[in-house]
Amino acid sequence: MKALGATINYTSPATQYKFDVNNSLLFKKDDKNLINVLGVEQLNTLENVSLLDIFLSAGNVVEPHYHQNAAELVYCISGAAVVSMLNPFTKQIQNYSITPGQVANVPQGWWHYEVATVDNTHLLAIFDAPTPEVILGSDILKFTPANIMAHTYCIDENKWKETIKPVRPSTYIGPYADCHKQNTGYHAQQSLNQQYPPYNQQYPYTPQYGRYWG
Numbered sequence: 001m002k003a004l005g006a007t008i009n010y011t012s013p014a015t016q017y018k019f020d021v022n023n024s025l026l027f028k029k030d031d032k033n034l035i036n037v038l039g040v041e042q043l044n045t046l047e048n049v050s051l052l053d054i055f056l057s058a059g060n061v062v063e064p065h066y067h068q069n070a071a072e073l074v075y076c077i078s079g080a081a082v083v084s085m086l087n088p089f090t091k092q093i094q095n096y097s098i099t100p101g102q103v104a105n106v107p108q109g110w111w112h113y114e115v116a117t118v119d120n121t122h123l124l125a126i127f128d129a130p131t132p133e134v135i136l137g138s139d140i141l142k143f144t145p146a147n148i149m150a151h152t153y154c155i156d157e158n159k160w161k162e163t164i165k166p167v168r169p170s171t172y173i174g175p176y177a178d179c180h181k182q183n184t185g186y187h188a189q190q191s192l193n194q195q196y197p198p199y200n201q202q203y204p205y206t207p208q209y210g211r212y213w214g
Contacts, residue, residue: 008045019043021053027172032057032119035172040130050132052125056081056116056173063171064113064137070129072106074098074114079121085112113137138171 009015019042026037032055039050050070054062056079074083076098083104084095088111096104097117106112114123125132141164150157168176 008047014044016044021051026052027170029060029173029177033060033173035062037132039132046130048128048130050127050130052127052132054114054123054125056114056121056123057119058116058121059175060116061174062114063174064111065134066109066111067106067127067129067132067134068109069131069133070127071108072112072132073126074104074106075124075126076100076102077122077124079119080117081121081123082115082117083112084115085110136170136172138167139169141167142169 019038021036021038021042024036024038024042026035028034034055036053037051038046038053040046056062074081078100080097080099082095082097083106084093085106086092087094088109098104146157146161146164149155150160166176
């Protein structure tokens with residue numbers, strides 16, 4: 001086991017102990033939907049911890065993704081959200097509603113996403129790694145060769161290309177600001193409740209997130 005602080009020079013004047021996460025923007029959709037980041041690149045005394053400071057308005061989604069290097073603990077500071085994850089062992093989507101003071105734990109490498117159910121939602125995502133590495137669903141969709149997807153899943157290559165055409169790499173927060181697709185299913189609390197049954201029930205259908213999903 002590595003000794004505490006073994007790689008940190010605590011005598012160096014460059015050693016940092018404080019950082020303003022408000023000044024470390026990772027992604028911004030608009031003034032109410034943005035993500036700030038804190039990792040070892042921002043605060044060099046961090047060891048196996050990092051975080052994302054997430055702000056969302058109702059119906060906005062931290063896009064489906066997974067963290068290849070860390071587990072994630074999602075803490076709700078204000079508002080409300082649903083944290084959903086694909087359990088690779090049961091092949092079921094598990095949905096967890098969280099409100100202020102509540103957490104949801106996402107194991108390392110699990111496919112997951114977060115949906116804000118009310119405005120002014122503020123989430124803190126905490127990771128057991130010095131940098132929260134991520135593989136985004138939008139990047140998988142956009143950069144996997146269309147001929148491979150078509151051949152592997154027996155689909156028409158041109159239709160696949162047309163379907164994913166609206167997808168933008170590194171979406172982070174969807175749907176897009178210029179998305180005009182109707183019936184996204186996130187404009188009413190009742191619709192949200194219908195889309196997120198208890199995790200042990202069979203997911204009734206594939207949710208629609210707007211044009212970024214295709």
